[in-house]
Amino acid sequence: MIILKIIFYKILFIYLIKNMLINLSNHPSKLWGRKQLNSARRKFIAVMDVPFPQVGPSLSEKQVQKLAEKYFKKVLKILMDYNNQKNAVHIMGEMTFSFCLVNMLLKQGITCVASTTDRIVSVDKNGLKTAKFNFVKFREYKL
Numbered sequence: 001m002i003i004l005k006i007i008f009y010k011i012l013f014i015y016l017i018k019n020m021l022i023n024l025s026n027h028p029s030k031l032w033g034r035k036q037l038n039s040a041r042r043k044f045i046a047v048m049d050v051p052f053p054q055v056g057p058s059l060s061e062k063q064v065q066k067l068a069e070k071y072f073k074k075v076l077k078i079l080m081d082y083n084n085q086k087n088a089v090h091i092m093g094e095m096t097f098s099f100c101l102v103n104m105l106l107k108q109g110i111t112c113v114a115s116t117t118d119r120i121v122s123v124d125k126n127g128l129k130t131a132k133f134n135f136v137k138f139r140e141y142k143l
Contacts, residue, residue, distance in 0.1 A: 019086035020046045021113075022075060024101075025093055036115060036135040043138075044088065048078065055094035068100035075105065088113050090138065102141045113138040 021044040023029050029037065029047045040047050053067055079087055088111040091098050102112045117133040124130070 019044050019088075020048055021087070022048050022050055022078060022089045024050045024052055024071070024075070024089055024091050025115075026052045027092070033135055039135070039138060040090075044086075050074065050078070052093040053097070055097045061096070064096050065100055068097055068104060071097075071101055072104045075101075075110070076108070079110065087111070090115065091141075103143070106141060106143050112141040114141060115139075 021040050028049045028051075029040070030049075032040070050071075053071065055064060055067065059067070075089055089105055090113050091102055091105075092114055105112050116136045116139050118136055120132045120134065122130050122132075
């Protein structure tokens with residue numbers, strides 16, 4: 001009986017969620033500012049966080065490719081449960097991994113977006129640089 005309830009609620013949840021944004025970044029959506037959250041919620045009913053992988057600087061191109069393939073499969077598996085043409089993946093992180101994964105996803109017809117920001121830099125009297133990023137909008141990746 002409990003298993004049937006779980007299946008029922010999973011089906012209901014999937015039915016109710018018409019579109020979803022997968023947030024594949026080092027910045028969980030619970031830490032996003034109000035402007036970014038509101039922008040995501042205007043387009044997507046749900047945001048699912050998938051932590052961005054550690055992409056070591058000494059990895060070879062082949063190793064980065066394999067890591068991207070692993071995350072490609074992970075994203076596809078998630079999207080199989082939420083089959084909707086309006087789903088998207090927010091990808092922000094190490095550039096060669098992101099480039100690789102975005103290309104794989106776009107070739108499958110999956111929308112990918114990046115967050116754009118205004119960067120405000122200040123330097124104190126000791127030369128310590130501090131950067132603050134203010135979200136502006138989501139920008140779609142295109143081939």
